[in-house]
Structures are given as C-alpha cells and as structure tokens.
Amino acid sequence: MLEDSIKIRAFIILITLVTGSLLSPGISLAVTPQVAAGYDNTVGLKADGTVVVVGWDGNGISEADSWTGIQQVAAGDYHVVGLKADGTVVSVGLNSYGQLDVDSWTGIQQVAAGYDHTVGLKTDGTVVAVGKNEDGQLDVDSWTGIQQVAAGDVHTVGLKADGTVVAVGFGTAMVTEVDSWTGIQQVATGYDHTVGLKTDGTVVAVGKNADGQCEVGSWTGIQQVAAGKRHTVGLKADGTVVAVGWSFFGQLDVDSWTGIQQVAAGGDHTVGLKADGTVVAVGINVWGQCDVDDLDLMSDSADVDGDGDGFTENQGDCDDNDNSIYPGAPEICGDGIDQDCDGSDKICPQKKIMNLQGVYLLLLGK
Numbered sequence: 406m407l408e409d410s411i412k413i414r415a416f417i418i419l420i421t422l423v424t425g426s427l428l429s430p431g432i433s434l435a436v437t438p439q440v441a442a443g444y445d446n447t448v449g450l451k452a453d454g455t456v457v458v459v460g461w462d463g464n465g466i467s468e469a470d471s472w473t474g475i476q477q478v479a480a481g482d483y484h485v486v487g488l489k490a491d492g493t494v495v496s497v498g499l500n501s502y503g504q505l506d507v508d509s510w511t512g513i514q515q516v517a518a519g520y521d522h523t524v525g526l527k528t529d530g531t532v533v534a535v536g537k538n539e540d541g542q543l544d545v546d547s548w549t550g551i552q553q554v555a556a557g558d559v560h561t562v563g564l565k566a567d568g569t570v571v572a573v574g575f576g577t578a579m580v581t582e583v584d585s586w587t588g589i590q591q592v593a594t595g596y597d598h599t600v601g602l603k604t605d606g607t608v609v610a611v612g613k614n615a616d617g618q619c620e621v622g623s624w625t626g627i628q629q630v631a632a633g634k635r636h637t638v639g640l641k642a643d644g645t646v647v648a649v650g651w652s653f654f655g656q657l658d659v660d661s662w663t664g665i666q667q668v669a670a671g672g673d674h675t676v677g678l679k680a681d682g683t684v685v686a687v688g689i690n691v692w693g694q695c696d697v698d699d700l701d702l703m704s705d706s707a708d709v710d711g712d713g714d715g716f717t718e719n720q721g722d723c724d725d726n727d728n729s730i731y732p733g734a735p736e737i738c739g740d741g742i743d744q745d746c747d748g749s750d751k752i753c754p755q756k757k758i759m760n761l762q763g764v765y766l767l768l769l770g771k
Contacts, residue, residue: 436450436451436452436453436454436475436476437450437452438450438451438452438678438682438702438703439477439478439667439678439702440667440668440669440676440677440678440684440702441478441479441480441485441669442480442631442633442669442670442671442672442674442675442676442694443460443461443466443480443481443482443483443484443485443518443671443672443694444461444481444482444483444634444671444672445460445461445671445672445691445692445694446458446459446460446461446462446466446480446485446671446692446694447459447460447480447669447671447674447676447684447686447694447695447697448469448478448480448485449478449678449684449697449700449702450475450476450477450478450702451702451703451704452682452702452703452704453704454473454474454475454476454490455470455472455473455475456469456470456472456475456478456485456487457470457700457702458470458485459693459694459696459697459700460692460693460694460695460696461483461692461693461694463483463498463499464483464484464497464498464499464500465497465498466483466484466485466497466498468497469485469487469497472487472495474489474490474491475487475488475489475490475495476488476489476490477515477516478516479516479517479518479523479556480518480669480671481498481504481518481519481520481521481522481523481556482499482519482520482521482672483498483499484496484497484498484499484500484504484505484518484523485497485498485518486507486516486517486518486523487516488513488514488515488516492511492512492513492514492528493510493511493513494507494508494510494513494516494525495507496523499521501521502521502522502536502537503535503536503537504518504521504522504523504535504536504537505523505535506535506536507523507525507535510525510533512527512528512529513525513526513527513528513533514526514527514528515553515554516554517554517555517556517561517594518556519536519542519556519557519558519559519560519561519594520537520557520558520559520596521536521537521559522534522535522536522537522538522542522543522556522561523535523536523556524545524554524555524556524561525554526551526552526553526554526563530549530550530551530552530566531548531549531551532545532546532548532551532554532561532563533545534561537559539559540559540560540574540575541573541574541575542556542559542560542561542573542574542575543561543573544573544574545561545563545573548563548571550565550566550567551563551564551565551566551571552564552565552566553591553592555592555593555594555599556594557574557594557595557596557597557598557599557632558575558594558595558596558597559574559575559576560572560573560574560575560576560594560599561573561574561594562583562592562594562599563592564589564590564591564592568586568587568588568589568590568604569584569586569587569589570583570584570586570589570592570601571583571584572584572599576597576612576613582611583599583601583611586601586609588603588604588605589601589602589603589604589609590602590603590604591629591630593630593631593632593637593670594632595612595618595632595633595634595635595636595637595670596613596633596634596635597612597613597635598610598611598612598613598614598618598619598632598637599611599612599632600619600621600630600631600632600637601630602627602628602629602630602639606625606626606627606628606642607624607625607627608621608622608624608627608630608639609621609622610637613635615635616635616636616650616651617649617650617651618632618635618636618637618649618650618651619637619649620649620650621637621639621649624639624647626641626642626643627639627640627641627642627647628640628641628642629667629668631668631669631670631675632670633650633656633670633671633672633673633674633675634651634670634671634672634673635650635651635673636648636649636650636651636652636656636657636670636673636675637649637650637670638659638668638669638670638675639668640665640666640667640668640677644663644664644665644666644680645662645663645665646659646660646662646665646668646675646677647659648675651673653673654673654674654688654689655687655688655689656670656673656674656675656687656688656689657675657687658687659675659677659687662677662685664679664680664681665677665678665679665680665685666678666679666680671688671694672689673688673689674686674687674688674689674690674694674695675687675688676695676697678702681703682701682702682703682704683700683701683702684697684698684700684702685697712724712725712726712727712728713728714728714729714730714731714734715731716731716732720732721746722746723743723746724746729744730742730743730744730746731745731746732745732746732747733745734746736750736751737751738750738751738752738753738754739751739752739753
C-alpha cells in the first residue's frame with residue numbers, strides 16, 4: 406500500500422542508480438524496475454524511467470503514464486508520487502489535504518505515500534511531509550539520521566541508520582512499540598500496523614492484528630516486506646513469497662509464486678515483480694488493479710508502437726501518438742507537419758504565374 410514496500414535505501418537508491426543487481430544476470434539498467442500498490446491500483450516503474458498505472462483512474466492518477474526520468478514510485482490510497490533523478494518529486498491524484506504539494510521539494514532520495522499524506526527522505530537524512538496532519542503524521546521535522554521512510558494510513562515511520570525506528574501519528578501500538586526495535590533493515594506500513602525486517606531475515610510487527618496481519622514471528626529468510634490494508638507480505642531470499650492476514654479476496658494466494666524480486670501490497674491486492682520484468686498480482690480486481698499480465702517493466706517505451714502505425718520511436722517514428730506520422734508516410738506539403746519523419750515539412754512547389762502575353766492568348770482561346 407502505501408509505502409509500497411521499498412527495500413531500504415540500498416534497495417531503491419544504491420541498487421537503482423549503480424548496480425541493477427536485482428535484475429536477471431547480465432542485465433544492468435539505469436533504473437531498477439519497481440512495483441507499487443495503492444488502494445485500487447498498481448503502479449509500475451519501467452527500466453527506462455517511465456511509469457505505467459493500471460486500475461482505478463480517479464482524480465487523474467493515470468497521468469503518471471506521461472512521467473519520464475523517474476527513479477522510484479510510491480502509491481498512496483488515491484495518489485501516486487514519483488521521485489526524479491534530480492531529486493525533485495512529482496505527484497498526481499487526489500489533493501484534498503495538500504498531499505500533492507511537493508513541487509518545491511529538492512534533494513529527495515526516497516518517497517512514501519500514505520492515505521492522505523506524502524513523505525520525502527532527503528539526502529541529509531532529514532524528512533519532509535505534506536498532507537493531512539490531524540493525527541500528527543506529518544510531525545517529522547525533528548528527525549535526523551533517517552535512511553528509509555514508510556507511510557501508513559495515518560502514521561509515518563522512519564528507519565534510522567543505526568537500525569532503530571521512530572514513528573509519529575495515530576495508534577499507540579504502532580507509534581510507541583517500535584521504539585524498542587533494533588537491528589532493523591527495512592520498514593513497511595499498513596493501514597493500522599507496522600512491519601520491520603531484521604538484519605537476520607526475521608520479521609517483527611506491531612499494531613492492529615484482528616486478521617492476523619502481525620503473525621510474522623515464524624518467518625525466516627526474508628529479504629523484503631510489504632504491508633497492505635490488513636495483510637503482510639514477505640519476499641524470501643529464494644524468490645518465493647509468504648503472506649498473512651485477511652484473505653477474503655485472495656490477496657494471500659502467493660504460495661505458487663517463484664522468481665520474485667520485489668513485492669508490494671495494496672488495499673486488498675498483492676503484487677510481485679519477477680526477475681524478467683513481468684508482473685504478477687492476486688486479490689480484488691474490481692478496478693483492474695490486478696490486470697498486470699501485459700506489463701513488461703524491462704521494456705523500453707521507445708520500443709513500443711504507441712499509435713499502431715507499425716513503427717516505434719526507436720524505429721524512427723517521430724510522433725508515436727499519431728498514426729499518420731511515421732517513416733515513409735505520405736507527406737502533405739506546407740502544413741508544418743513532418744509526416745514522413747525526414748526532419749522537415751515538404752515544401753510545396755510554387756505555381757507558375759502567367760505573363761501578360763499568356764493572359765492575352767488565354768483570352769483569345771489560343
């Protein structure tokens with residue numbers, strides 16, 4: 406959900422920008438593909454820095470499809486946030502509490518999105534936040550030494566460089582009980598619970614447990630965790646996945662998954678990113694949030710024929726949103742449009758103007 410289960414700074418920032426080591430062997434990319442899950446949608450970050458959204462499209466969330474140069478994405482309940490390579494942030498979706506007011510942010514290295522708030526981790530280890538603050542979920546101004554942030558329904562969690570955890574917002578168990586945690590390497594937040602992945606691969610969780618979403622005490626060999634509305638997901642080192650919590654919509658049906666590199670948990674659905682860039686998903690699909698079969702996050706959007714004219718951008722299509730424009734297309738002179746993608750509009754031939762003698766002969770019918 407919500408935090409989208411980013412695996413600490415080393416997972417998104419260092420690996421994304423430097424190694425690409427979570428990818429299939431032999432593949433090295435400038436951007437590490439990633440999935441994020443909102444309440445009713447799924448967001449994919451492609452290797453070329455573009456974004457794709459499936460599921461609910463209220464409040465213009467699908468406008469994220471036009472983003473470029475993105476390094477990390479986060480999905481809140483009804484908004485999506487993107488971190489750009491230059492440390493600035495973009496956002497789309499519902500803005501009823503100012504959760505999209507991130508235009509002035511700079512020097513950001515990771516973002517997280519909650520129900521009605523957005524959180525940014527700065528390169529100096531401090532944190533900024535915007536949106537609804539009725540429960541104190543934005544009270545992060547005093548935080549320092551933070552290396553990862555997570556945003557839940559009405560609470561915000563920060564992982565410190567020393568493996569301890571801080572939290573603000575509503576919910577006594579979620580906020581105060583994390584104070585005793587040590588040896589944590591990643592945190593994830595659900596609606597009413599908080600999950601911590603320890604350096605030894607075990608997992609701890611606090612908060613509401615009515616549906617068993619905190620029953621993670623037996624987990625071992627975990628390398629990433631994600632928290633949804635009322636369920637918790639763990640990615641094992643062997644690429645398999647475990648899950649606990651509410652499963653009314655089948656959001657825990659991950660037993661057969663293999664070759665998974667990253668997981669995300671939404672409102673009532675679970676998403677997995679495979680090593681080859683394909684995506685799997687289970688759970689509620691009312692809005693199409695699990696319609697991920699056609700996603701290929703390794704592909705270059707310039708290799709996709711966006712307008713169905715038989716040419717991609719990499720094949721010389723100079724406007725892949727208009728199927729009348731492609732290499733070799735019929736050129737219309739003088740209209741200011743380069744239909745055949747040769748670099749210029751065709752110049753119309755000048756009409757010959759008759760001299761006076763020609764006009765006289767024409768009048769005589771000769």
